[in-house]
Amino acid sequence: MLSTSIGIDLGTASVLVYIRGKGIVMREPSVVAINSNEDNQVVAVGEEARRMIGRTPSNIRAIRPLRDGVISDYQYTEKMLKYFIQRAIGRRFLKPVIAVCVPSGVTDVEKKAVMDATYQAGAREVHIIEEPIAAAIGAGIDISKPVGSMVVDIGGGTCDIAVISLGGIVVSDSIKVAGDRFDEAIVRFMRKRYNLLIGERTAEDVKIAIGSAYSFDEKRTMDVRGRNLVSGLPVNQPVTSDDIRDAMQEPISAVVEAIHGVLERTPPELAADIYERGIIMTGGGSLLTGLDRLIQDNMGLDVFVAEDAISCVAIGTGRFVEHLNGDGHFQINH
Template sequence: MGWFDYNDVGIDLGTASVLVYVKGKGIVMREPSVVAVERQSGKMMAIGEEARIMLGRTPGNIVAVRPLRDGVISNFHDTERMLRYFLRKVIGRKLFFKPRVVVCVPSGVTEVEKRSVIEATEEAGARNTCLIEEPIAAAIGAGIDIGEPVGHMVLDIGGGTTDIAVISLGGAVLSDSIKIAGDKFDEAMVRYVKKKYNMLIGERTAEEVKINIGSAFPRREEAYMEITGRNLISGLPKTITLSSNETIEAFQEPLNSIMETVHGVLERTPPELASDIAENGICMTGGGALLYGLERLLTERCKIPCYVAEDAISCVAIGTGKALEIENLDQFSQYSIYDYKRGNYYDNY
């Protein structure tokens, strides 16, 4: 059967959520990457959606945390336990036949960070682990034929990182990764409400505002949402109504950083590939790409057509899954997937 077989798993190990793709079944699990741990014993109380509900609502003896921050592992032990739980959930408890796993990593991660992903995945029960860069996986998942000698640009806005890559002949010609993405939009929302209304809101409330009325470009009809937080002057609960135009103002800083990074990659792009990108447009993937009007803002700033991929949130996981299909790998595997145990790029052995 070659390197991969029926028991193979593709994992989009995201800062905000983990998506698991099983070969032949598609995406079988989508859970928030949150764990709830008892402080004293270190016992795992909840993982995934159950733990996400606890964020900001736990008693003193329990802490709900995200073991991944800015696209990389910040708590190795919790990440390993979370991965073990997810692998057992999708494969069953019979980890006798250990799966071989392909994991997505941001394009800007260091060798040490890559090694920690490999080790956490193998501690969790993987037989062998390979890495694939997120923009490559996102492009495959978006249906782009990356094996052709044609330039494509992918902008993947996740929870912790934004990855930009110019792809041709199966590899990233140019890439850049910044730690400004969905989480930074939430933080910007918290700061804005604190500064303008003297009110403190939680991360979950900020995320709900971003999803429901968050905008990067003015809407035809302004949207409104009521939110409740703590008044910083009186210390009592307070409710205000936010408008979509206020979210544009709140998100200015992270949006400008993303635009500057895209602009910087375009400036370094070889002219032949730049003409291909101008013709094909910029493909946007990831949950952050769903922010209202972001593609219009990018089109206006870069003078290049932009479009959001179908099922943008799942693109990276779908691309990882497609990378498990050996016949699709042939044209670009030597550029995309790296096998750290063998110390060489994947080949048909």
């Protein structure tokens, strides 16, 4: 039997698993479905559980055990992790060495909860890595150099902004405004503007299809299905990309302000590096149409979306595991 090393991007919206030598082997939503009639027994995990959201009988609940980038339900986070680890490596291996990433702003208590859940899920050794560091490594930045790099990682629960130099975070901020808040803003907007009740899954579909952060000449329209709050009947409501941009104005502004705040606190030499190198964006939220252009206009800096933005944190966590030396320290071979 062999031991293996795993990197896990334990995200609010999805969990990605990276296995040493294989790359990303799993990408599943962070959702667990439980049956309250049978002592809250887990009936489905991941994509299968996500399909149940908003469509289950009263005894089955689809829950997300992580909220705003941290564990909100310890028991089900542990069960979800165990399920994903076993599915990824099978039972042929000894207990694996696991690196898990967390948002840069988490407390020691929250870090310990992630470590404990990972040990309970079957890890032999656990390393915690901060999300911006993992995102930078995954985006191909050499973090070991004495050069300032700025990373903005927008996930489902948190937006992590950090200036990195010499392998460490110099200035950072983590705000609980990201993809989920964009979805919630769309749900509120549809209720207020059109008296239409929609679920978060529908809101996410609308955001991906016609959502944008920047005003473009081309206006797109989409039919949104939901329940009319006045008649109580299902209806189809056409909405435009301008509507959805207005809906997301508040959370988008919060992200832009947080980036501005980190730049204001950046030491001058590193600020000069960032002016030269620009800002790298990672995470699923960075794929929102026009968000890079909006930040570019507001900051007066070049903004680049990383090549595989959604997978950057998982790839970085995996590379972290691959470069751990015998005493558990991270090293990059030049």
